[in-house]
Amino acid sequence: MHETYDPKIIEPKWQETWEKQGLYKTVEDLDRPKWYALTMFVYPSGDIHAGHWYAFIPSDVSARWRRMNGYNVFFPVGFDAFGLPAENAAIKRGIHPKAWTYSNIAKMRFQLKRMGAMWAWDREVITCDPEYYKWTQWFFLKFYENDLAYREYAPVDWCPSCNTTLAREQVWGDDRHCERCRTPVIKKNLEQWKFRITRYADALLAGLTDMDWPERVKLMQNNWIGKSSGAEIYFNTEQGDTLTVFTTRPETAWGATFMVLSPEHPLVAKLTPSAQQETVRAYQEQAARQDEMTRKSTDKEITGVFTGGYAINPVNGERIPIWIADYVLMGYGTGAIMAVPAHDSRDFAFAKRFALPIRCVVRPPGRTGDDVATLSCPDRPTGGLCSLPPAGGLDEAYESKTEGVMVNSGDLNGTPVAEAFQKAVTWLESKGKGKPAVSFRLRDWLISRQRMWGAPIPIVYCASCGIVPVPQEALPVVLPDDAEFRPTGESPLKYHKGFRFVKCPRCGANAERETDTMDTFMCSSWYQYAYLSPYYKKGESLTAQNTSPWDPAIGQYWLPVDQYTGGIEHATMHLLYTRFFTKALHDMGIVHFDEPMRRLFNQGMILGPDGEKMSKSRGNVINPDSVVNEYGTDTVRGYMMFIGPWDQGGPWDPSAIDGISRFLQRTWNLILDHIHREQLANTPPMPHPDQVNLLEQTMHQTIIKITEGMSAFRFNTVIAHLMEFSNTLLKMKSTSVVYATAWGDALRNFILLMAPLFPHISEELWHRLGNTESVHLQKWPQADVNKAKMDRTTVVVQINSRVRSQMTAPLGMSDHAIEQQALELSAIKKWLENKRIRKVIVVPDRLINIVTD
RNA sequence: GCGAGAGUGGCGGAAUGGCAGACGCACCAGACUUAGGAUCUGGCGGGUAACUCCGUGGGGGUUCAACUCCCCCCUCUCGCACCA
Structure with a gap:
């Protein structure tokens, strides 16, 4: 026997090689059609869990498949890094949210890289970087200029546990609880900043009609807008x-x-x-x-x-x-x-x-x-x-x-x-x-948050000038590094004298800064654009001439997003806000389209082994690290996709991992056997032509089925078809067909079909077969429809709709001929004794049903 | 209450009008073996000795033919909920 499949060696080896070669570096290549594949970015909680794998692996598979189909694919990754958990950790442990966040990011970046995804790390963004939120603040000013941001004193929803106001979209359920912490909200009268999303109510509704989004999401948005x-x-x-x-x-x-x-x-x-x-x-x-x-x-x-x-x-x-x-x-x-x-x-x-x-x-x-x-x-x-x-x-x-x-x-x-x-x-x-x-049922979007770890609202209040926007060239309004965190429930910004007390940018008199920060959904409303040229104009002062937060030429090439993937929980939050943002940007002349994402796919939720939603309090959160250590990345990737249809989710059941593991093992052996045989170079026996035909037929049928599955996000059946093909190849392995050139072709195509799903083992086997260029730069196999056709087919013979026999018949046989052949079958004759045939239905190449009295 | 989705072997699931249970897990039997939580071969919805019959949440309908289409009901999941 030859060496065994050892992912522990080949996976880190290829991940290093790919990085060194810059295999996943983004280039703007005008000669190739572009494909912007976006998956919802990560909150840096500190740990990657099974849910992240479940969201990202199929997105990666789909992106890789597009790449093999000739697209120049942009598949970026980043961190949605503002938010309350960082602040809570700061209060609890006395570390600044910034320190907590960036150390989590470092850890998670490492975990994410183990997934072996084709992410464009060269375009990574982190929303809490001042050079990112400089532009978030710039957007606020734009919205203010265009009368889309206003300040209002009104009753608003307040979460007593998060100590902040919430947007209407973040209040859930019949008990009106906070979407984050599930605490029931209360009403408070407060002066708050709001965005006029209601001005776009009709446009948001109308835009839904011809978008390739799940009907469920469209319906939820439709109901939410409530015209x-x-x-x-x-x-x-x-x-x-x-x-x-x-x-x-x-x-x-x-x-x-x-x-x-x-x-x-x-x-x-x-x-x-x-x-x-x-x-x-x-x-x-x-x-x-x-x-x-x-x-x-x-x-x-x-x-x-x-x-x-x-x-x-x-x-x-x-x-x-x-x-x-x-x-x-x-x-x-x-x-x-x-x-x-x-x-x-x-x-x-x-x-x-x-x-x-x-x-x-x-x-x-x-x-x-x-x-x-x-x-x-x-x-x-x-x-x-x-x-x-x-x-x-x-x-x-x-x-x-x-x-x-x-x-x-x-x-x-x-x-x-x-x-x-x-x-x-x-x-x-x-x-x-x-x-x-x-x-409309839709209300304006309340964006003020009484929290420190968010992008400061760039506004100054002056006794004589009133509400004064911070000038563009003074952006970003930077969060202080020395804020004090106390469990008072109030934002530390309010008690930070250096931050709060400033001169009026207009008249120079003593004035006060707005101490509220922006809803983090502001940061995520435009991150798909930030990825294009991260930290555009970094270190530069903005002027009135800056009309775009990214390089417009790059935006022209990649935008809008072609495929977005993420969870359904954002149906009436992030997905609504980012559409509103884009429509407003369109009207301001910043973008050339008015819907941010053409296609959307919602993956299901991965549940704990107990079938319940994963949560810390239940103690059923799965971190796949140990399984990755034991089986390797490719096996865990395959397992994730083999659970079931991607939009369905399901409980984590590691006992099913063995199936994928064995499959990869057998694949490994199959290819290594072949290499070994080639090296022997004996005078080979002549392969039987029928066997060769069958092999080619199976191969082309497999290509067709897998290609269909890939485009429809049916990764569970894609793997099933790969397994079927592998089973066929294993059966043929002991016949003379292995000496046909078709055998080598079949194995090469098999590896190409595996490549998007199992990038490491495919790369290794591809190179062992003597190729020097990466398997991920190859073209997706094209099926020959004629070769996929069988010349004979199995026709089921029914009597009164019950299967009584079957027969093989040449493809395209006439109805009459099928009937004649079926009536000759002894198993059928037996059933027709003393019966009068009333009707015969023939489905060409598939079935004949003989109806008797 | 209104709206949407789902219900298939012991388990995950496949089949979108044409052989129900592909593919895999678990399980059973066998082979190889000092040994097997490895590997390989075979079996695996239920009843029956068998012919065969029954079977996709329940009931009815359309059809030569229904997991699939139509009507009623049950259960579960999700969204909205005094929206005038």
């Missing part, structure tokens, strides 16, 4: 103020029997008469307190109070009461609604609870005109407005927009409800009482 079309209707208070409401059902305006305002609505105080002021103020306070508690929306009881004020319904001139209630949110629409209890379940419940009138304006099918003409609150036994009708009231709101006819609605009477929306909007508009309007 609804309807109308604004102008009500007037008795004091003469206009109360604008947003509704998706303007046609039901004739059924509005009261109005509800959000407790925070600015007109509440004015329209409340003094007699009601105590009650109203008490309710407002209660609602504000409610916000500070964890709110479960499901079993919340219905609350609200009458303000004592009235409004005039503009469609019919009716005087209707104005209530306030916490089910109306200030942040959505106009913070005021017209309540149509007959046709909205929430308004119906509210009307029932507080004995308010219910008037049907859409007659459900099957009802007569009269029994629904005046419905009232069933809970209220007496009273002018609410007398109980003799029969036929509604038990619940009738919400159909498609079936029913308008009643009690003036000019709309008799109109089918399906047509009433348009008619109502036209009517309102012609009378100046309303107009079409859309509303």
Whole structure:
């Protein structure tokens, strides 16, 4: 026997060689088509775990495959290095977040290199480098200049554990918890910086249509943006103020029997008469307190109070009461609604609870005109407005927009409800009482964070000049190295005199710096561009002439990203923000496209051996180092991809590693046997032509299947097909076919097909076969479709859809001939005795089904 | 409550209208061996002595033919949740 496969020797050897040769160095080669393959960069937590392998290995395989297909591939890597864990470590252990972060990066860089990926380390970026965040700050200034950044005092979400505000996207779940630490958030009134992402709501929605992204992500973004079309209707208070409401059902305006305002609505105080002021103020306070508690929306009881004020319904001139209630949110629409209890379940419940009138304006099918003409609150036994009708009231709101006819609605009477929306909007508009309007669920992006380890917001507050942006040439605003970390829950920047107290850049008077830093999603919104020319204009002062944070010529070549891969958890955070960024950049003339990533693929999550999400608290976090030490990188790479479909994820089960390990072992032996045989150089026996044909056929079929699998990210079946091919080759090994030139071709192609998945063993075997150029610079094997075709095929013979026999037949045999041959089979004759053939179905080259009575 | 996805041997999974279980793990038997947690050969959904029958969460339907398409239900996972 020859030497055994020893990854411990060959893997470090090739990793060193590749680095020395600069095999993965990026070059801008205009003669070759480019492929920008991007995978979500790393947070430097300190350790690479199984999840990183699961995310990166298939991305690398795909990038390598593109490279072998003639593309000039850019596959960069870097670190998303700002964030709270560094600060927490600083508080706990007294080291500066910078020291913690950079030592983690050094460690992780080493671990990442063991993956044997084709990363462009020459373009690495680290977002906490001042020369990186100089440009993050530059973007802030650009957004500010273009009226996309503003400062606002408003209720915001605050995480009491992270001690900072959060963007709406970072508040998750029904208990409204912090996305990072799972602590329920509370409301606080604070002055904060926000980005006008809502200005791009329509564009973000429209852009989704023709993007090659998973439907699931598109749907999540779609729902998150939450566009609804309807109308604004102008009500007037008795004091003469206009109360604008947003509704998706303007046609039901004739059924509005009261109005509800959000407790925070600015007109509440004015329209409340003094007699009601105590009650109203008490309710407002209660609602504000409610916000500070964890709110479960499901079993919340219905609350609200009458303000004592009235409004005039503009469609019919009716005087209707104005209530306030916490089910109306200030942040959505106009913070005021017209309540149509007959046709909205929430308004119906509210009307029932507080004995308010219910008037049907859409007659459900099957009802007569009269029994629904005046419905009232069933809970209220007496009273002018609410007398109980003799029969036929509604038990619940009738919400159909498609079936029913308008009643009690003036000019709309008799109109089918399906047509009433348009008619109502036209009517309102012609009378100046309303107009079409859309509303979005999306809120502006809150980017202020009360934390130290982030990019400082480049703003100075001056008593006389007000908000003053730091001039471009003064960037970066650098984080101090001597900040003190105390567990006070407040940013050390606030207590750092040297950082905080500065001169106004405009007038030179004493002024104060903004001490909040930017959301780290700012840093990751543009990192795909930073990779192009990392630390562009390093050490230089920026001037007004600098209009791009990367070398525009390089950007012109590589952008946009061709394939992005990463986890689904960023669907409505990073992936939304970076799209917004790019659209804004496009409008500023900085980029030539308005979507950052053409294609997206979401890998699944790798779970702990217990089938649960990996987490420190569960103690089920797997670090693959020990498995890599035992089996080698190539085996672990293969195992990662063989778990199942990449988008599915699954539990870590190292017992399955042996399968890959044995496969690589057998492959090694197969090639070394061949080399050994060649060296003997005997007079070889003539290989049988049938065997040669079969070998070539299998090879070409394998090339086809593997190529398809590669383009569809089906790496688990790619490996299965490699194994099948290997099994065939092993069976043929003991026949004379090994003396055919086709045998050598098959082995060479086999290695080429393995190369993207198993880069080290492929390189070693490729060189042992006598090649001197890297296997990773070779062309992907091309299948010959004709040679992949079989001349004979197996046709399944069914009787009444049950398989009773099979036969071989030449390819392309006529239906009739197949039938004739099948009817001759003894196994079939047996089944057809005393039966009449009713029908025969032939699927050419595959199947015949004989249907009998 | 609304929306999306998933459910296939002991296990991971394959097959997108045409032979269910490719490929692998585990397991069983055999070979080689002083030995085997190595390697090689064979077996491996269930019932049955066999012919064969049953089998892709459950029920119904379309079709010569359904894991695959349609309808209803169950379970799990994820997203949203007073959004007017």
